[in-house]
Amino acid sequence: MTAGALFWLILFGIAALVFFGIALVVTIRGVGDLRDLLSSSEHRVKEP
Amino acid sequence: MNFGAVDWILTVAYLLASVALGIWAKRYVENLAGYMVAGRKVKVSLGIATFVATELGTVTYVYYGELGYVAGFSGFIIGILAMVAYAVVGRTGFIIENLRRLRVMTIPEYYELRYSRRVRLLGGIILFLGGVLNMGIFLKFDGIFLSEVMGFGPGALAIIMTVMLLIVVSYTVLGGMFSIVITDFMQFVVLAFGMLVATIAVLWRVDLTSISTAVSTTLGASGVDPFANPRFGWTFVLWIFVSSVAAGALWQPGTSKALASESPEVAKKMFFWTGLTFAGRAMIPMFWGVAALAFFGPGLTSAAAMPKLLGAVVPPGFLGLLVAGMLAASMSTYSAYLLAWSSVLARDVIGCTRPRDFSESTTVAITRFVAGVIGVFLLVFGLWYQIPDTAFQYLYVTGAMYTSGALGCVAAGMYWRKANKIGAYASLIMGAVAPAGFLVLEKSRDALPAWLTFISDVNIAGILSFFLAALGMIVGSLASQRTSPPKHLTTAEQP
Numbered sequence: 001m002t003a004g005a006l007f008w009l010i011l012f013g014i015a016a017l018v019f020f021g022i023a024l025v026v027t028i029r030g031v032g033d034l035r036d037l038l039s040s041s042e043h044r045v046k047e048p
Numbered sequence: 049m050n051f052g053a054v055d056w057i058l059t060v061a062y063l064l065a066s067v068a069l070g071i072w073a074k075r076y077v078e079n080l081a082g083y084m085v086a087g088r089k090v091k092v093s094l095g096i097a098t099f100v101a102t103e104l105g106t107v108t109y110v111y112y113g114e115l116g117y118v119a120g121f122s123g124f125i126i127g128i129l130a131m132v133a134y135a136v137v138g139r140t141g142f143i144i145e146n147l148r149r150l151r152v153m154t155i156p157e158y159y160e161l162r163y164s165r166r167v168r169l170l171g172g173i174i175l176f177l178g179g180v181l182n183m184g185i186f187l188k189f190d191g192i193f194l195s196e197v198m199g200f201g202p203g204a205l206a207i208i209m210t211v212m213l214l215i216v217v218s219y220t221v222l223g224g225m226f227s228i229v230i231t232d233f234m235q236f237v238v239l240a241f242g243m244l245v246a247t248i249a250v251l252w253r254v255d256l257t258s259i260s261t262a263v264s265t266t267l268g269a270s271g272v273d274p275f276a277n278p279r280f281g282w283t284f285v286l287w288i289f290v291s292s293v294a295a296g297a298l299w300q301p302g303t304s305k306a307l308a309s310e311s312p313e314v315a316k317k318m319f320f321w322t323g324l325t326f327a328g329r330a331m332i333p334m335f336w337g338v339a340a341l342a343f344f345g346p347g348l349t350s351a352a353a354m355p356k357l358l359g360a361v362v363p364p365g366f367l368g369l370l371v372a373g374m375l376a377a378s379m380s381t382y383s384a385y386l387l388a389w390s391s392v393l394a395r396d397v398i399g400c401t402r403p404r405d406f407s408e409s410t411t412v413a414i415t416r417f418v419a420g421v422i423g424v425f426l427l428v429f430g431l432w433y434q435i436p437d438t439a440f441q442y443l444y445v446t447g448a449m450y451t452s453g454a455l456g457c458v459a460a461g462m463y464w465r466k467a468n469k470i471g472a473y474a475s476l477i478m479g480a481v482a483p484a485g486f487l488v489l490e491k492s493r494d495a496l497p498a499w500l501t502f503i504s505d506v507n508i509a510g511i512l513s514f515f516l517a518a519l520g521m522i523v524g525s526l527a528s529q530r531t532s533p534p535k536h537l538t539t540a541e542q543p
Binding site for chain 1: 089090091092093094097099100121127128131134229230233237241243244248256257258260261263264269271272273321324325327328329331332334343
């Protein structure tokens with residue numbers, strides 16, 4: 001394997017880990033955010 | 049055909065769930081702000097999900113996969129540039145923080161606050177044209193991807209894509225940004241899982257040593273060094289970095305996520321963390337493209353090589369998950385883009401032909417109608433137009449038609465007190481000249497006189513647009529300070 005290819009493959013590995021890591025965190029925490037968004041909107045719709 | 053019964057069940061179930069969720073969200077739309085910016089109540093994690101989902105369509109995978117196939121690892125630099133650009137915008141709040149504080153819904157609204165209503169009209173027209181031309185090829189590339197992955201003929205896929213577009217138009221038209229945010233979250237989860245499945249399948253079947261060997265044998269030094277690759281070089285790197293900063297701050301579908309956020313601080317965090325995913329957003333599909341080079345060798349249609357690889361290496365059952373992920377990616381992108389461009393046409397073009405804005409209900413009605421019309425345009429344009437150069441460069445050059453002038457107008461408007469409406473007109477027009485010249489003249493490259501051939505180089509046309517836009521703003525403003533004194537935001541308008 002050439003040094004150039006190794007350099008880019010290491011960067012690819014880091015980039016993929018960061019992408020899927022953030023995706024995991026966002027998936028878990030996003031559920032709460034979504035619930036907040038809907039509940040606050042529902043509350044406002046029901047206000048007289 | 050690569051698709052089995054399980055794949056079909058997964059795909060159809062996913063499509064039905066998307067439609068049901070999108071239409072259900074209509075109940076939350078109370079007013080114009082609810083329709084266009086989800087009531088400005090989006091928090092960080094949800095914002096990141098909807099931002100990433102918007103910026104990752106099937107077309108994104110195809111154009112990055114194409115670059116990986118034709119340029120090897122050297123294209124990976126695009127991911128680094130995009131990551132740095134978006135993270136810098138997020139960390140500093142460059143432009144987005146002020147836009148969010150001003151509570152605008154579209155970027156041209158700022159032109160009216162800082163310059164004049166006519167500047168907003170011109171900016172709206174250029175933004176709409178650049179945006180819709182940019183989006184025009186999405187459907188075609190989605191068709192290429194799905195026809196190769198699923199193993200169907202292109203005829204059948206034109207029908208599938210039409211159905212998909214109808215679904216997206218229906219829920220975008222009804223539910224606006226609320227539908228987009230809610231469906232984007234589901235689509236983000238599905239697309240991220242689909243990308244993980246595809247990456248594992250590619251790594252399982254194509255080893256890294258053979259990928260490295262294929263790149264060095266086929267592409268030599270240009271496969272690992274972006275500055276040695278004739279497709280890229282310094283002009284390209286500079287253009288993509290400036291363009292990524294401009295697009296990060298001012299590309300309406302993405303910026304609308306900042307405008308929908310709960311606060312300026314949330315907008316900055318959302319941009320920063322989304323920016324960090326942008327290296328992976330580019331490198332992961334490019335890696336699939338490089339793997340396709342190792343798996344099949346050179347000589348395939350460049351845009352079709354990566355999808356063909358996924359169709360070959362992803363096992364049945366998982367293929368349905370992958371296609372659902374890709375459909376998710378496309379639908380979230382289509383919906384955000386449809387809302388962005390229809391909002392701009394309704395509020396900043398049609399609305400600005402009158403002395404006063406339309407009522408909120410009329411604006412929403414016009415926006416819904418325009419979203420439907422854009423959907424029809426996408427079908428016609430996408431199936432007919434032959435793109436010049438690679439899809440990636442086409443998308444960036446059509447984007448530059450707008451982002452170059454917008455960067456000149458908005459950045460100067462916020463950070464330079466002498467910016468005035470003459471400078472804004474000059475910036476918008478001069479910024480659009482080079483990309484428009486490229487799109488028109490590239491078709492007759494051989495007939496151009498020698499002194500004009502530079503405009504048929506996509507990289508030069510791209511970077512030139514930013515230079516001309518800045519020049520237009522500076523010269524136009526300085527030359528007309530007496531006749532057109534700069535207009536500044538009133539105290540009530542100040543962010």
